Amino acid sequence: MKKKRATPHTYVIIFVIIIFCALLTWLLPGGQYVRSEATIDGITTTQVDFKYLESQPQSWQIFRALYKGFVRQSGIIIFILIVGGAFWVINSSRAIDAGIQSFLQKATQWERVGWIRKLGVGNIVIVFVMIIFSLFGAVFGMSEETIAFIIIFVPLAISMGYDSIVGVCMVYLATHIGFAGAILNPFTIGIAQGIAELPLFSGIEYRLFCWVIVTVIGIVFVLRYARKVKRDPKKSPMYEEDVYWREKSEEHRTNIAYHTPVSAWISYGLTLIGMGIMAVLYPETSMKIGNSAITVPFLIPAITITFAIVAFLTARKSVHFYVLTLLAYTIIYLIVGVMGYGWYIGELSALFLVMGLLCGIAMGYTGNVLSQKFIDGAKDILSAALVVGLAGGIIVILEDGRVIDTILFKLAQAMDGASRIASIGVMYTIQTCINLFIASGSAKAALTMPIMAPFSDLIGVSRQATVMAFQFGDGFTTMFAPTSGVLIGVLGMARIPYGTWFKWIWKFILFLVILGFLLLLPTVLMQLNGF
Secondary structure: OOOOOOOOOHHHHHHHHHHHHHHHHHHOOEEEEEEEEEEEOOEEEEEEEEEEEOOOOOOOHHHHHHHHHHHHOHHHHHHHHHHHHHHHHHHHHOHHHHHHHHHHHHHHHHOOOHHHHHHOHHHHHHHHHHHHHHHHHHHHOOOOOHHHHHHHHHHHHHHOOOOHHHHHHHHHHHHHHHHHOOOOOHHHHHHHHHHOOOOOOOOHHHHHHHHHHHHHHHHHHHHHHHHHHHHOHHHOOOOOOOHHHHHHHHHHOOOOOOOOOHHHHHHHHHHHHHHHHHHHHOOEEEEEEOOEEEEEEOHHHHHHHHHHHHHHHHHHHOHHHHHHHHHHHHHHHHHHHHHHHOOOHHHHHHHHHHHHHHHHHHOOOOHHHHHHHHHHHHHHOHHHHHHHHHHHHHHHHHHHOOOHHHHHHHHHHOOOOOOHHHHHHHHHHHHHHHHOOOOOHHHHHHHHHHHHHHHHHHHOOOHHHHHHHHHHHHHOHHHOOOOOHHHHHHHHHHOOOHHHHHHHHHHHHHHHHHHHHHHHHHHHHOOOOOO
């Protein structure tokens, strides 16, 4: 019998890509886009000119790039370690297991309702969760935050009879489909339209249509796969690797001793004091949706009051449900913090660290026990953090070798003399290719839009269409780009090898890329509002 060839380890794949990028620095000339400001008729515009530079071929520097990659991705690495440590504390409390067990018991009751049984509780959960996270990606550009949700939804997916891939799709895939079909994303559309000198978030009607299309297609894709796995779990490419999650789920969901120690009330009191201080300091919150801001008075005080009531009732039931309440309000604070106060990885790391501490106090852990559990969690997730750092070395090699701008320049030259449809296709291809090397949408907008926007005027393509080509090109391939620290972090948390994920997702990504081109055609062939 022919032996099945093993999938290369994620570390091996990343190192091979780094070597390939180093080879490019020997084959391509060095180059750089130089930006300058020019004032014509009182209007200041930014001009971008390309110039060749002496190349910087990379050889032994590939090993230094690994170190510099860790430095570049240090924020995400630390975030992963803190989230891993905090959730290990929660997992040790068995609160998530109690929540899943409670959900499954309720799901059994819901199955007695005819229409729910026909649709399937699992299908309803997948659809609901994916719509929510797709909206998060489309409206306020959620991305890094998805890492923290993996430890919740992967065990839930396993418990419902699916696999870890379904758990990742419910959160990560849904978020980044929304990110690609963004409606009001300030980090991509906002920056790109600002550089292109367009009214911010104009053309929202067609973007909303595109978001609905890509979200529905994403949900259908996941539902079809989930149904196949539920019918025959061995058809999952993660069947063997998911033994970790299945054993953990089975082990933790048995013999849960429901109780409420005094320490839970101490944690309750400390949390109320902290939330009360926040309520006093921030009596009103300005929630930003796209480029608009809505002032919501009494938001944090209202959250504090509802927590006081809900946490009191759940703590009386059991410390496990109190810990789940802590987790739920952590997520609420995450959403309010990101949309209202511009929180990023630093603030979110602090938020989850506090959650872990309060959970440990509620369970009655001593300082030593709490510290050890946090360390155990960080060790358990260390491989994911290492992969993120290694992947950061890819972009380091390309930057140090001075070939990123050269690649962009060569691709831009391909648009000379092309028709409008061909030109928008080439723009889209350029953005898609660049996305494999530069994962940050904001950085890509700053790099490419000053070049693409003026060029679109010359070839008769609207700047709005150019922004949309950037938007789709930035979004779809991120979901399998090895340079994406978020993707690598998510896969590490879910214990899915990058090679397995790539084999599973690449056909769907190819379909999305083709769909993106088809959705771009109306922007050059039809009169659309805002275009």
